[in-house]
Amino acid sequence: MALSQVPVAVPVNGDSSIRRSMFKTNNVTFHDKSWSSASRLDLKTANCSIKKSICSLHVSARVQPLTLEDVKEPPLHLYKNKESYTGTIVSVERLVGPNAPGETCHVVIDHGGNVPYWEGQSYGVIPPGENPKKPGSPNNVRLYSIASTRYGDFFDGKTATFCVRRAVYYDPETGKEDPSRKGVCSNFLCDSKPGDKIQITGPSGKIMLLPEDDPNATHIMIATGTGVAPFRAYLRRMFMESVPTFKFGGLAWLFLGVANKDSLLYDDEFSLYLQNYPENFRYDRALSREQQNKSGRQNGMMPGIQDTLKRVAEQRGENWVEKLSQLKKNKQWHVEVY
Template structure:
């Protein structure tokens, strides 16, 4: 649920440490089950130039924040479908290069401090318009969930905005040899096409699966594909960008990020700046499936990159590290198989070992 849920510099190897009324619109036909995303060489009005975020959302030192939000209890379902919160779009920018395999946008929404959340939670978005349900009745569109890509303080560090990282879903019709606008993702396109000042109806926040450990000394391993980077961005910004003295991160943050190519990297400018500032605490390893090969000469996927460091990861988990997964569910079988192999090598019962991680709250999975 990093985007929608429905459906590097290297360090030496170490053992580590409101609105209830929805306006009606034309009835949209059902989306095809086999949705694909194709945006290479297209321009949706944002231009093909990648916009960077570091200069806009990072300060020279740690950013001061309203620390009263640290005492905020976990908010859950503050706003619901029948009475959503009405936020306002502050900005929408493309954050991938011209050769990326899809259109991904960095979207800042103003909530004025009225819809607070914790890192790792999600917002629901209700796109405008209506659909025809299975009973032939015209009803509002349903809620789409998006992982929040900022900390509770937002990109402006005042606790009044939240960020979403959204990939535009389009359908490439092989017969038309073009994108079929009738089958595009309703909510993702609404968000990516939104203009500053436009209203957006939201529900939530929701989610407890991806919350951070209570102890800020706990090592955190993050595994993401594409817009699965969203909750991970909230983590590393809390760790390395904001001045939260009562929760000062003392552990290791290790990010594994899988995308198609270099132009599809998300927030790399921020990531590299954080690594530069905290080289002993933060590292990032990329799996670029169209640019790198794995040990067998095939495409380098996220599970292949994680496998390269299986011994260190196993040791970290055995020592109490928390591991977070967000993105495409297809990455999970390979990672689980790899960990099972490590357990076998060490004479450890894999099922018991993994169940132990879950029981101790070290295993966090949110895939789609």
């Protein structure tokens, strides 16, 4: 129960500057203006929006983040389905360009610091309305991987970010999109407005937690679409924030699958890390979700990844089945599909 309220020390003393130690990157861009991270900035309404990349900052006081590092175990299931937490929508921004197949949104939620989480965890969302399969009951909870660090995009420990693709359905006979059917929760989130209330549960999940026992380890991350959410959180912790208790000196390698250029998510953030930390970060847009089955729908990504890794192993004279078994045994292989 002590985990349900983790305070963040934010002295309200009229000083709106951000501590130099909070950012690793040399510059942050606010609407095409470059500012030094050590400058004294009025960030009460400042938005960092680089093309399709959202890294909003709403900070009105000096941030002291270390309190959120004190807890040694990840918070789990602080709020359950029948006793959810009522959060507030802060902002909803479209992440993709006009030629992307479908719509993906960057959704920021204010949890007031009452639902703390670690990088790699998920929140549940209970969309408003009645469950069509169980009249009189609320809708089922949907899980969304959190795309921000434990400090949130505003670096105050009070927000969490989702990367949400508006769900669409296809006619099984024609393979074409059926506009009469929509995803209940994803459409609720993508259509939300600032100030709207949202019922959240969690946090949940330990499988995708960022391993921090070895700060010099190599992390290989493979994702398509909104699957990049936890990796965005990892990379912000590694390369954007400067937390004294976690100094990343290893190698992070991100393989990001996209349908086309307009579908790239957080590309400018990742490109900035590549520019500033070339020895510690590699970034490849190497995988694709273009492949379709006979009905015109996209295939799942895991078989393609496994086949690729199998070919690489064979080229190196290794047995992929044995290699995969060893990776799992060493807890070096983590998969989450959502």
